[in-house]
Amino acid sequence: MEKRREVSLVVLSDVHLGTYGCRAKELHKYLKSIRPQILVLNGDIIDIWNFRKSYFPASHLKVIKQVINLMSKGTNVYYLTGNHDEMLRKFSEFSMGNFTLADKLVIDLDGGRKAWIFHGDVFDASIQNAKWLAKLGGWGYDVLIMINSLVNYLLEKMGREKYSLSKKIKNSVKKAVKYITDFERTAAELAIDNGMDYVICGHIHQPQMREVINKKGKTIYLNSGDWVENLTSLEYREGEWHIFRFEEEFCEEENSTDEPDLDPIDLDRLWLRIAAFQPEVR
Structure with missing residues (x-):
């Protein structure tokens, strides 16, 4: 039996299940490799904005099944809502067993330190150009990812390194760079005002971990x-935060042996299959 890594707390976000850009197979592999005490799904896990009844592959369903399997083994799961799954906010503060649906979360860590976790789309109303940039996460982003996949396929055939079109666009467009900077600053300042040692967001698809200091105090901002694209999560183990990067931890040789794409399933069967799922017993 493959040994799973014990992790105190895992935070992941912006999975966008139900869209073409979602890297569900890699996420499923990652989830099978860990045994977290707490798993925080920090928004945009199921992409209800861009949900297509004709597109929800079984590989995406496997991610949901694995989360349920972790719950059955004792992992406490917190699903925090984001903008792409905001319709779930009407059910916020719902709790059943070791599953909780909420909009934000404060977790007490070692030494009395507090981690404030929320998706981050709440800042869009106060940051200029945020709505325009959010379009990149919708239909246009899907198209861009599909084009990028074709480009990377050709680059690999030529023995060249992979290339991220969306990262290049975001890093070269001044408005996008300013939005990310403003987002991080706003989140950190709010955390300092509320006496939080850590503030953890998603939303902008930019993994980050850095200390922010102002006249009122300091905090650690994490994303x-x-x-x-990035295939990253945050892991808290042995009293320290780490950014987990899938492509650094799982070699290309292992990835190449992944099972082929599975046929899409009808949305009407999705919840029936979840309800009928029997977790593994080991």
Whole structure:
């Protein structure tokens, strides 16, 4: 039996299940490799904005099944809502067993330190150009990812390194760079005002971990990135935070042996299959 890594707390966000850009197979592999005490799904896990009844592959369903399997083994799961799954906010503060649906979360860590976790789309109303940039996460982003996949396929055939079109666009467009900077600053300042040692967001698809200091105090800003391009999460183990990067931890040789794409399933069967799921017993 493959040994799973014990992790105190895992935070991941921006999975966008139900879209073409979602890297569900890699996420499923990652989830099978860990045994977290707490798993925080920090928004945009199921992409209800861009949900297509005709597109929800079984590989995406496997991610949901694995989360349920972790719950059955004792992992406490917190699903925090984001903008792409904001319709779930009407059910916020719902709790059943070791599953909780909420909009934000404060977790007490070692030494009395507090981690404040929320998706981050709440800042869009106060940051200029945020709505325009959010379009990159919708239909246009899907198209860009599909084009990028073709480009990277050709680059690999030529023995060249992979290239991220969306990262290049975001890093070269001044408005996008300013938005990310403003987002991080706003989150950190709010955390300092509220006496939080850590503030953890998603939303902008930019994995990050850095200390922010102002006249009122200091905090550590963290962002879990995404499972569309960066394939990152945040792990808290042995009293320290780490950014987990899938492509650094799982070699290309292992990835190449992954099972082929599975046929899409009808949305009407999705919840029936979840309800009928029997977790593994080991």
